[in-house]
Amino acid sequence: MPGLVSQLTAKLPQQHRWALLSLVLLSATIVFWPRPSHTPAAVSAALLPSQLQASWQPWSLEQKVQRQLQKLQQAMAAELSSQSTNALVRHYTIEPGDSLSRIFSRQGLSQQQLHQLMAADQSLLALDVIRPGHSLTFQLDKQQQLQSMELLLHAGHRVLYQREDDGDFSYQELLNAGDWHSTTLVGDIQGSFYVSAKHAGLTDAEIATVQQLFRDRINFSRDIQTGARFQVVRSTNYVDDQATGQSRIEGVRLFNRRQQLSAFLHDNGQFYDANGESLEHAFMRIPLDRTFRISDDFNPRRLHPVTGRLRPHNGTDFATPIGTPVLAAADGTVIRVENHPFAGRYVEIQHHGHYKTRYLHLDRALVRAGQRVGRGQRIALSGASGRVTGAHLHYELHISDRPVNPMTATIPLAQPLPEDGRAAFFQRVAFMVKQMDEETLLAQQH
Numbered sequence: 001m002p003g004l005v006s007q008l009t010a011k012l013p014q015q016h017r018w019a020l021l022s023l024v025l026l027s028a029t030i031v032f033w034p035r036p037s038h039t040p041a042a043v044s045a046a047l048l049p050s051q052l053q054a055s056w057q058p059w060s061l062e063q064k065v066q067r068q069l070q071k072l073q074q075a076m077a078a079e080l081s082s083q084s085t086n087a088l089v090r091h092y093t094i095e096p097g098d099s100l101s102r103i104f105s106r107q108g109l110s111q112q113q114l115h116q117l118m119a120a121d122q123s124l125l126a127l128d129v130i131r132p133g134h135s136l137t138f139q140l141d142k143q144q145q146l147q148s149m150e151l152l153l154h155a156g157h158r159v160l161y162q163r164e165d166d167g168d169f170s171y172q173e174l175l176n177a178g179d180w181h182s183t184t185l186v187g188d189i190q191g192s193f194y195v196s197a198k199h200a201g202l203t204d205a206e207i208a209t210v211q212q213l214f215r216d217r218i219n220f221s222r223d224i225q226t227g228a229r230f231q232v233v234r235s236t237n238y239v240d241d242q243a244t245g246q247s248r249i250e251g252v253r254l255f256n257r258r259q260q261l262s263a264f265l266h267d268n269g270q271f272y273d274a275n276g277e278s279l280e281h282a283f284m285r286i287p288l289d290r291t292f293r294i295s296d297d298f299n300p301r302r303l304h305p306v307t308g309r310l311r312p313h314n315g316t317d318f319a320t321p322i323g324t325p326v327l328a329a330a331d332g333t334v335i336r337v338e339n340h341p342f343a344g345r346y347v348e349i350q351h352h353g354h355y356k357t358r359y360l361h362l363d364r365a366l367v368r369a370g371q372r373v374g375r376g377q378r379i380a381l382s383g384a385s386g387r388v389t390g391a392h393l394h395y396e397l398h399i400s401d402r403p404v405n406p407m408t409a410t411i412p413l414a415q416p417l418p419e420d421g422r423a424a425f426f427q428r429v430a431f432m433v434k435q436m437d438e439e440t441l442l443a444q445q446h
């Protein structure tokens with residue numbers, strides 16, 4: 001009993017410990033209390049009712065105490081088991097320098113379980129870019145085996161990995177588009193555009209976008225005059241009043257000498273100037289300079305040949321021999337150059353608007369993360385890295401974080417402003433211009 005008591009009390013709140021201890025002491029007192037001889041005569045009918053009562057009283061008290069002790073033990077056992085159930089749900093917030101491998105070790109989870117997760121993540125690649133502030137929620141079973149893991153990227157984007165009956169994991173993406181709110185940033189250029197834009201609150205990526213939009217019309221290092229003015233409308237994403245960290249430029253105007261440049265984002269993901277002229281270089285349908293056989297089609301409902309589990313094929317495969325040059329499908333910024341046990345070496349490019357492209361199983365990347373690339377630029381050499389049956393290029397196109405068929409999706413081609421969207425576009429332009437001019441006036445008054 002004392003062994004059990006100390007074992008139980010170690011994990012119990014203070015008041016429970018006291019209740020348990022006093023009950024134990026009480027029952028011990030009763031157990032060792034001199035008791036009447038327990039002979040058949042004691043329970044014979046010859047005993048007087050008062051004697052019966054007197055002889056039974058300590059016993060009934062002891063039983064009562066034991067019953068209560070039993071109840072308390074049951075309650076404590078229930079509490080302990082609920083405590084251990086809670087310990088089976090663990091929450092972890094990513095810190096600088098963390099790697100999944102290290103997080104798994106520290107959580108007492110095996111590298112094999114991580115490997116299974118990476119296999120499930122092969123078509124999503126969400127686990128490759130865990131950053132400080134992202135968080136993980138692990139759910140374990142009683143054998144400390146991972147049952148599910150939730151990755152929270154931001155308030156509007158969660159990924160749930162769940163163990164299936166055969167031990168493999170499946171994933172489910174939970175997206176919430178939220179709301180977009182715009183703000184206007186204005187400034188005068190003193191020195192370089194970069195420094196002045198930074199000062200006005202633009203990020204490096206936003207500055208790169210502006211420079212790329214106007215690159216055919218102005219040379220930022222040579223043509224900008226001191227005192228030139230710029231106006232930028234930036235839209236920021238919120239889910240339940242919480243900023244998700246996602247933002248995009250929706251309008252830019254630049255006044256330089258007598259030159260006036262403008263760019264406004266249309267619903268189709270392309271930028272047009274205030275007259276509705278396209279500023280974009282078209283997307284390439286195929287990111288290769290020659291034609292290759294398509295060896296596997298995009299198929300979001302593809303089933304695994306062995307397990308029968310849904311294993312979406314989120315891209316188009318081209319039968320490219322190792323070393324085939326891979327080209328950027330459109331202008332953009334390289335946001336990932338990574339190595340994945342299944343996807344192999346891969347590159348991801350963020351384009352204007354909501355477009356992203358991915359190039360998997362590469363032999364060699366010719367770009368680095370953060371680098372701006374132009375349409376048709378060589379970004380890699382194709383290969384057979386990761387888990388593949390043969391050399392090929394796996395090419396993905398994402399619109400608003402969802403993979404689409406790159407061969408059939410409506411892609412931003414350098415096309416004139418679509419007829420049916422013209423009125424709405426010019427209405428939005430007028431609205432943004434008003435916002436920009438108001439903000440500029442306000443800034444000049446200060």
Ligand SMILES: [Zn+2]
Nearest residue numbers: 315316317394
């Ligand atoms: Zn593929």
